[in-house]
Amino acid sequence: MSISPADIAFAEELFEGLGPLSSRKMMGGLCLYREGTIFAILHGDGSIWLKGAGAVADRLTAEGWERWTYSREGGKVTAMPYWRLPPALLDDPEDACRWARAALAAL
Secondary structure (H helix, E strand, O other): OOOOHHHHHHHHHHOHHHOOOEEEEEOOEEEEEEOOEEEEEEOOOOOEEEEOOHHHHHHHHHOOOOEEEEEOOOOOEEEEEEEEOOHHHHOOHHHHHHHHHHHHHHO
16 A cells, blocks of 8 residues: 555644654655654554654553564564554544654654
C-alpha cells in the first residue's frame, strides 16, 4: 500500500504540538523527524509507530503496545524498535505528543 496524502496530513497534525517536523519516504512508509531525529514511522496501511529506546521501550511494552516484528527468511522473527500507537492516542494529540516527547528524550 502507498501512503495517502490524507494519512500524512493526519500524522503531521497529530504531532504538530512537537513543533516543526520533517518527513522522508522510506522503508515502505514515511519517517517523521523532529530536529533531525526520527521518532515515528507512518506505515503504508496508515498505522503510526513510535520509536522506543531504553526506559521508554520498556514502558511501551509494559503498557501493552504492539511491537513491530517481521519474519526473516527461514522464519526467524525480528523485532524493530517501533510500537504501534494505540487507537486512543490517535484521537488525543496532546497524549500522543507526550509519548513522542518521551520517546525523543530517550533517543
